[in-house]
Amino acid sequence: MADEDILGNVTSPLSASALNGVNDFVSGFLSYERKAANVLVAADVDPEALLANIYAGFSWMFLEAAGAEAQARIYLDRARKVQSRANAREGLLIEQLSHWVAGDIGRVQAIGETIVDAFPRDLASVKLHQYFSFNRGDAPAMLSIAEKARAASPDNPHLLGMLAFAHEQLHALDTAEVEARKALAIKSKEPWAQHALAHVMLATGRVQEGVQFLDEAQRGWGDLNSFMYTHNWWHKALFHISLGDEAAVLDAYDNHVWGIEPDYSQDQVGAVSLLARMEVAGIDVGDRWVSVVDKLVSRASDTLQPFLTIQYLYGLARAERAEANQLMLAVEDKALTAEGLDRTVWQQVALPACRGVLAHARRDYANAVRWLSVANPRMQEIGGSHAQRDLFGQLLLDAHFKLGNWTIARQMLEMRRTWDPDGMPVNRMLRQVNLELEKQPLKAAGRSA
Incomplete structure (x- = not known):
């Protein structure tokens, strides 16, 4: 046999x-x-x-x-x-x-x-x-390949998790939730289905429900590899940011997101992304950039994947490391030498994105707006999930906010409220923006007088 x-x-x-x-x-x-x-x-x-x-x-x-x-x-x-x-x-x-x-x-x-x-x-x-x-x-290819296997393994929880996440990335949130819950009914600790459901909850503003769901789920994460363990905790931290629970965010970062496998690419970008989001939300991260950047130095020529490279660059620049210049040169070279589809992505998306995040990290908010405005509409082409790529939307919003572009910032914040209606950082920023906009007629009247 x-x-x-x-x-x-x-x-x-x-x-x-x-x-x-x-x-x-x-x-x-x-x-x-x-x-x-x-x-x-x-x-x-x-x-x-x-x-x-x-x-x-x-x-x-x-x-x-x-x-x-x-x-x-x-x-x-x-x-x-x-x-x-x-x-x-x-x-x-x-x-x-x-x-x-x-x-x-x-x-x-x-x-x-x-x-x-x-x-x-x-x-x-x-x-x-x-x-x-x-x-x-x-995302269409993600769904297509999983559908090919459905008939042969209709009740496999791992395949159902794959289907759920593919549907979520296609914005078919109701279907994604159905598939995820099917998977979890068969295997309650299936982590990719848990992950897909966390995405759905984040995208639909079910923040408190997301915290409760992942609180329960994390009890079964003891055997997970560092990527899945840290990434699902990263998702939990996003819910805590929305709730304004700074202590819970920092606890998640310090004990579950950073330090598990600090040499691994996905752990590194998860840490960079979460630190950046915390800062945009007004959370003081102290000296937490230091230990991350110590590991990013070895990435100073790494252009294997644009989604990863952009975040390596942000971390290096945010910590004011000279290696950021080296990596930026490597990106410019990659944009010139890559071939086929990769060349299009590096030239038209990754290169302006890198220029934008580098400018933001160096507090050059005008150039951050300039370059991220070019890159962000096409960020899907570099890979990553909607939730992961939202980092770049947040950096663009933060740059407009820092520049006092209040009308644009208000539009962006109102858009964010469609999926995070009760988010404390979003609503705090929106209140400030509205106050600034209310002052403008008064300032104009003062000048005319």
Whole structure:
């Protein structure tokens, strides 16, 4: 009888320990649990375990850092040596890893589509395809790939979580909530469904409900990897910002958002984003930028993903580090040398966004307005979620506010109140804006007198 993974996908022959490593990767990847990393040990113990080595290569590529390709190539080369044993699905996975290491994400995605069409129970491939689509801001593709797998796994909570988040990114909030609650009815601790539901609650102004929901959910986060653990706490902190609960925001940051895996890209940008949002909301963050920026210095030439780079840059500039200039030069070079779709994104979106956040961090609010006004309408193209990209809207609002552009600031604040009607920072800023606007006729009358 052929070996199968935990989802029923046939594998080439594997030892018991290698199969356990593969299953830990598949289940851990889908559930954002630390056990996914066990596949690295399994692959090192058995260099001829084909699928374990493929997934070990994937694991290195998820690091999103310079040097990951070299490490992933070690496992790719091992898989190549025993490729004659590969079944059809594994052969496609080898090619997918090869193109990922080479940086050809378009080809990675095309292969992923082929895999899911032929092997719809391969939910790890569905998840991987969503990962790349998310990084490119392609929510329709996120939904399409998950729908392809629905018939084969209609009651899988991880797939339902993927469907929920795809719908949320498409602004289909009611459908997103239905799918998320289906997932949670099957597996109450499914973290991606919890995450999708937190997005829905944030987008619909259900702030107190969001706090209560995540208060309960966080009891089951003990096995999560650093990304999912810190990111769901990041969402909880956003609710606390809206409520004006500074102590809870700082507690979330200090104990749950920053410091879990401080060398990891997603943990770093989560910290940068939350510190920036706290400052826009009027919260004194003290010296908290220091420990983050100490880790960002190594990102001074990192242009792997524009969504990450922009936030690295903001952190470096906000802490007044000279490396911000180095990273800005790297962005300008990337805008000139990138190819195809990447070149369009870097030239027309990432470059002006970087100029805008750099200006804001340096308190050059006029240039922050200038460049963020160019970039923000197209920010979806750099990836990230609506909630994550809202950082750039907040920085633009803050720049207008600091410049005294009261009419524009009022329009932006009123727009924000459509999804955060009771938010304390929003309403506090709006009160000040309205007071300033009320003064203008009085000032004009004084001048005419």
